[in-house]
Amino acid sequence: MSFAFGGFVLLIFSGLPIVFALGVAGLLAIVMLTDVPTTIVAQRVFGGVNSFSLMAIPFFVTAGILMAEGGIARRFVDLASALVGWITGSLYMIAIVTSTGLAAISGSGSADTAAVGSILSPEMRRRGYDLDLGASIIAAGGALAPILPPSIIMVVIAITSNLSIGAMFLGGIVPGLMIAIGLAIACFIVAKRGGPVYRDSEPFSLSRLGRAFVAAIPGLTLPVVIIGGIVGGVFTATEASSVAVILTLVISLLVYRELKLKDLAPLLIKAISLSAAVLIIVATASVFSWIIATLGVPHLLDTWFRGVTESPVVFLLIVNLFLLVVGMFMESISAILIVLPVLMPIAQSYGIDPVQFGVMTGLNLAIGLITPPYGICLFVASMVAGRKVEQVVTKVWIPLIPMLFVLALTAYVPAVVLTLPRAFFP
Structure with missing residues (x-):
């Protein structure tokens, strides 16, 4: 198995796209380590995406793109401005509140980061705000999308681990909101010490x-x-995603009227390309996951962990450190499909609830969205703000503090994750 992982890492660092690295490493592992015919690759690729639940991904991606272009994002910014625009460091607060609201619609961190950054970064520059801190806060706000429902990452985690998508969605609500509050507190402390540039002269107006x-x-x-439809049993997560697209179209075309029919074709093409990129990774990663299961890697790792420690506390510490490093170097969905089938059975053997472990995994990989060298939200926020990534990285530790604090609570205080899922899915 080390041959397969070594080949995968070597291909990644050689610059090969991750989808090809997964496929090639998987194929080589099958040829070198098993007697299984190579036709299994085609079967697993097809089987990896032959899932009704996975249809939620292209629909949620489409809803997020339409939302950003159809006026919904701007209304959320206006509402956030009226709600928290009078607080010290108001533009940072507006970015956090807006990102939280958009995360509850799109499920895509990079889309939310681009939408919020394109609206607020010019205003931050005009008012003399620290743009590097602003970009890091906007990136961290975008990282809320994989945590708060309807999260694409949570859909993949649920499908990979055979968990309820609704339970995973609910499990991410409390940690996501806690991160948003933590980000706001951190920004307030920094802005309070930052001088008059962060004082907003416009008072609160009811x-x-x-x-x-x-x-x-x-x-x-x-x-x-x-969320209400999924939790209430009105429709499945996949049906909810299609409802989201329809409602977003109706609101953008007929209510706000900021989206025209002629605009739909390029937006849909963009949604198709993004969805295809995600699903082809799911398809090729399923080959890798099959090899992991076939070669008994989860059992081998379980034996190793048991030799190291019998304590769930120590196990969670090791896993969190490992996942934080993985999130720095790998795309989230690929990491889930490769790592989670190995770690989830081990976590359950330690008595850890699978929904808690799934949410913890998602939160780790969400943090990876703002940490170099891979952090896609960090790159998007830097680009939109017109700053170099190297400049923005110097301030990324500020949002990282509340995110890591909530990660620790998620790992060691199960009620933070499980209270809502157990209330609706006993």
Whole structure:
């Protein structure tokens, strides 16, 4: 098995796209380590995406793209501005609140980061804010999308581990909101020490908040319908994703009227290309996952962990450190499909709830979205702000502190994750 992993790592560092690295390493492992015919590759590639639940991914991606272009994102920014725009460091606060709201619609961290950054980064520059801190906060806000429902990562984790998608969605709500609150506190502390540039002269206005709320109501119905429908048993996560696309189209075309029919073709092509990129990774990674299971890697690792420690506390510490490193170098969905089938059975053998472990895994990989060298949200936020990644990285430790704190709570205080899932899925 070390041959397969070594080949995969070597191919990644050689610059080969991850989808080909997965496929080639998997094929070589089958030829070198098993007597199975190579036709199993085609069977596993097809079987990896032959899932009704996976259809949620292209629909949620489409909904997120339409949301960013159809006026919903701007209404969320206006509402966040009316709600927290009077607080010290207001633009940072607006970025966090807006990202939290958008995360409850799109499930795509990079899309949310681009939407929020394109609106707020120019204003941060005009008002003399620290753009590097602003970009890191916007990137961290984008990283909320894989944690809060409807998260694409949570869908993949649920399918990979045979868990309820609804339970995984609910499990991410409390940690996601705790991170948002932690980010706001961190920004307030920094802004309080940053001088008059962070003081907002515009006072809180209840009438302004009311107007912004009324304008945002159509967009606010989306998370209510999506999450409420899944939890209430009205429809599955896949059906909810298609409902999200329909509602987003109706709101963007007929209510806000910022999206025209002629705009749909390029947006749909973009959604198709992004969805295809995700699903082809799922397909090729399924070959790798099959090899892992066939060669008995989970049992071997379980034996190793038992030799190192019998303590779930130590096990979780080792796994968290490992996943944080993995998230720095690998795309989230690929990491889930390769690592989770190995670690999930071991975690359950230590008595750890699978939903808790799944959410913890998702949170680790969400943190990877803002850590170099791979952090896609960090790259998007830097690009939109017109800053170099090397400059933004110097301030990324500020949002990392609350994110790592919530990660520790997720690992060692199960109620943080499990209270909501157990209330609705006893």
